[in-house]
Amino acid sequence: MKNWQEIEFLIFDLGNVIYDIDYQRTFEKINSRLPENQHHLIKEFMVSPIHFDLETGKSDENTFRNGVRDFFSSDWEDAWIDEVWNSILVDIPQERLELLIELKKKYPLYMLSNTNSIHFKVVEETFKRKLPEGTWPQLFDHMFLSQEMGLRKPDEAIYKEVVKGIGAAPEKCLFFDDLKENLLGANKVGLQTHHIDHPKALINFFQNV
Incomplete structure (x- = not known):
């Protein structure tokens, strides 16, 4: 990531960024x-x-x-x-949900995920169960889901659609993903990125900015 001061929009992958998968x-x-x-x-x-x-x-x-x-x-x-x-879907750690709730007070939040309809039913139920009542799905300003977009990471086309959908300059967006190839695709269209490479990485990032 180049410059935190430029960031106005936060975009999160789902698997192993918010939701632990195995x-x-x-x-x-x-x-x-x-x-x-x-x-x-x-x-x-x-x-x-x-x-x-x-x-x-x-x-x-x-x-x-x-x-x-x-x-x-x-x-x-x-x-x-x-x-x-x-069974790939493990759980969402509560501390990540609490972080998102706090970030929502300051930033528009977006989800960008390669997912599917079978998984996402379980994902939604987990969010509903673990978040305060009425928080889901308003936690995210928009969810960019591969199953709905007909596109998937790391194709550049999906990031271009995300930037267009948010209506922001790409350099004002920070994207978190656990796969480097997905970050490279995002970098090609100008998004700022951060690699989530261990379970505490997201929490640690916001403790340090």
């Missing part, structure tokens, strides 16, 4: 129903069109579930697929 939990559940010689498939699935099409809203939930069954050659139940898919 891919290994999904990997282990999938692998519990697969022979060992197929355990490599889950990592291939995560970068497959089946996943990315759900994440960009190009396919619906039923198409995704059928795609899962086809990809793994397994006749898994819808409910189990959703359970496994959502």
Whole structure:
């Protein structure tokens, strides 16, 4: 980040910035129903069109579930697929929510996330459960979600849409993400960025500015 004094808008990734996620939990559940010689498939699935099409809203939930069954050659139940898919979602630490509530008093807050409709139902329920009543979804001025935008990070196009949607000069926006490639995409369109590289990174950043 170049200059904190310029910042007027804060943009947050969701996974591992606000909401703790753990891919290994999904990997282990999938692998519990697969022979060992197929355990490599889950990592291939995560970068497959089946996943990315759900994440960009190009396919619906039923198409995704059928795609899962086809990809793994397994006749898994819808409910189990959703359970496994959502097991990646761990929780939102309360201290991060309290930080966001305080930041909201000073700045417009935005979310920018590669997400999908199956995950986001759980995400919303978690926010509603853990925030003071009536706080959700007003905590964020707008949520830029890949599933609604038809775009995903780190493509430059999604950051251009975010800047346009906020209506601000990109250098006045600070974007927090846990993946460096997503920050590089944001930098290319002029956003200021900060890498969240450990669980306390967001809290520590605002303690130091």
